[in-house]
Amino acid sequence: MTATSLELNTELVRQYVETGSHEAANSLVRQYRKFVYATALRFTEDYDDADDIAQEVFIKALDSLHKFKGNSSIKTWLYRITVNLALNHKRKRKFLNFFSLTESKVPNDEILVDSTNPEKLLENKEFEINLIELLSRLPEKQRETFALRYFDELSYEEISEMLGTSIGGLKANYHQAVKKLSQILKNNNDGVREEI
Amino acid sequence: MKTRKELEQMLPDYAFGRLSEKDKADFESEINEHQDLLVEVKEVQSLFKKIDDMDFDSVLNDKTRNLHYKVNQRLSQHKSVLSGTAYLIRFGLPAAAVMVLLVSIFRFGIQNESNEVVSFSEKLTSLIESDNFYDTYSEYYDYSGLSTVELNQETDLLEYAGVEVDKINNNQELNNVVNAVIPMSEINFYNDLDDLSDDEFQILLEEIQNVEI
Numbered sequence: 001m002t003a004t005s006l007e008l009n010t011e012l013v014r015q016y017v018e019t020g021s022h023e024a025a026n027s028l029v030r031q032y033r034k035f036v037y038a039t040a041l042r043f044t045e046d047y048d049d050a051d052d053i054a055q056e057v058f059i060k061a062l063d064s065l066h067k068f069k070g071n072s073s074i075k076t077w078l079y080r081i082t083v084n085l086a087l088n089h090k091r092k093r094k095f096l097n098f099f100s101l102t103e104s105k106v107p108n109d110e111i112l113v114d115s116t117n118p119e120k121l122l123e124n125k126e127f128e129i130n131l132i133e134l135l136s137r138l139p140e141k142q143r144e145t146f147a148l149r150y151f152d153e154l155s156y157e158e159i160s161e162m163l164g165t166s167i168g169g170l171k172a173n174y175h176q177a178v179k180k181l182s183q184i185l186k187n188n189n190d191g192v193r194e195e196i
Numbered sequence: 197m198k199t200r201k202e203l204e205q206m207l208p209d210y211a212f213g214r215l216s217e218k219d220k221a222d223f224e225s226e227i228n229e230h231q232d233l234l235v236e237v238k239e240v241q242s243l244f245k246k247i248d249d250m251d252f253d254s255v256l257n258d259k260t261r262n263l264h265y266k267v268n269q270r271l272s273q274h275k276s277v278l279s280g281t282a283y284l285i286r287f288g289l290p291a292a293a294v295m296v297l298l299v300s301i302f303r304f305g306i307q308n309e310s311n312e313v314v315s316f317s318e319k320l321t322s323l324i325e326s327d328n329f330y331d332t333y334s335e336y337y338d339y340s341g342l343s344t345v346e347l348n349q350e351t352d353l354l355e356y357a358g359v360e361v362d363k364i365n366n367n368q369e370l371n372n373v374v375n376a377v378i379p380m381s382e383i384n385f386y387n388d389l390d391d392l393s394d395d396e397f398q399i400l401l402e403e404i405q406n407v408e409i
Binding site: 022026029030033034037038047050051054062063131149150171172175179181182185186 | 266
């Protein structure tokens with residue numbers, strides 16, 4: 001994170017805490033929406049649930065923004081809130097499913113609306129589903145390290161702060177995750193060729 | 197000189213072009229000694245190309261486009277619910293607590309006091325009205341360390357004070373009895389000495405001398 005964006009965040013936090021400004025709240029949500037949503041999606045593997053959790057995360061964060069001391073970055077703080085809420089949500093869903101009080105959701109049942117090419121849309125859609133399913137095959141630490149490094153392009157220092165793992169451990173996790181994913185992707189490709 | 201483990205840990209970042217120029221140069225100068233790692237780099241780059249091409253970022257962008265609007269809506273709902281709850285916490289709960297406290301003090305405090313009076317007066321009434329009042333009364337006084345003689349003196353003084361012991365039937369009179377009995381239990385023997393004449397006092401002294409202590 002650059003010094004400018006850090007200053008901007010500090011200013012937004014100050015503005016929201018002091019005035020409750022909607023603009024400041026919107027800016028914060030817009031800035032971190034994809035990060036929070038993607039994190040929730042990795043844990044829930046369901047778009048609707050990820051959407052609900054992302055909303056809850058921001059409500060909770062904005063509600064307790066006055067308690068934010070700045071000891072960690074806002075991203076790290078939001079990441080922790082998201083993981084906590086997503087895990088709680090997962091536990092709740094598991095519990096309800098166990099007693100069959102709610103129907104088990106089939107993940108990834110939505111279709112992207114923003115594409116002009118139907119073939120590309122379908123291809124993207126299939127791969128998007130595969131990607132989420134692919135990531136879910138990794139152990140949580142490896143999956144999170146991979147996603148935070150590969151998709152979110154965070155530094156090892158930031159990831160270490162979020163996951164509470166040493167940088168050496170993270171690098172080893174990252175390598176293992178890439179190796180496993182490569183193997184799965186390779187197997188998938190071979191499978192496709194065989195079918196063809 | 198980097199170890200194999202260090203090179204392995206650098207491999208993904210090298211494959212995805214995330215190494216600094218210095219680390220990249222270090223990695224490239226040493227990777228040739230580990231041909232299997234070089235093969236792995238090429239494989240990773242080719243397999244992950246599809247993920248790179250997918251543009252997952254635009255997918256997330258679509259999914260979260262209206263998130264700030266939804267958050268704002270829920271936040272305002274949340275605030276209105278919160279303000280109702282806050283109002284209840286600030287005023288409702290203390291008021292309820294005070295009410296409960298007052299009711300319990302009034303109800304249980306009075307009841308206890310009343311129970312005590314009733315039970316004591318009932319006891320006293322039954323004692324007085326019973327045939328063996330004096331025997332029972334003397335038992336109480338023996339228990340409290342007073343002699344039967346003192347008991348009789350007290351009863352006499354009670355009657356002398358205008359209290360008709362046998363006719364006590366209600367609480368007010370019983371309270372009068374209680375009020376009359378308690379000070380008498382400290383027998384005003386010493387006060388009575390003031391009323392004695394010199395002769396009576398001399399007789400009393402002579403009697404005391406005859407008593408073995």
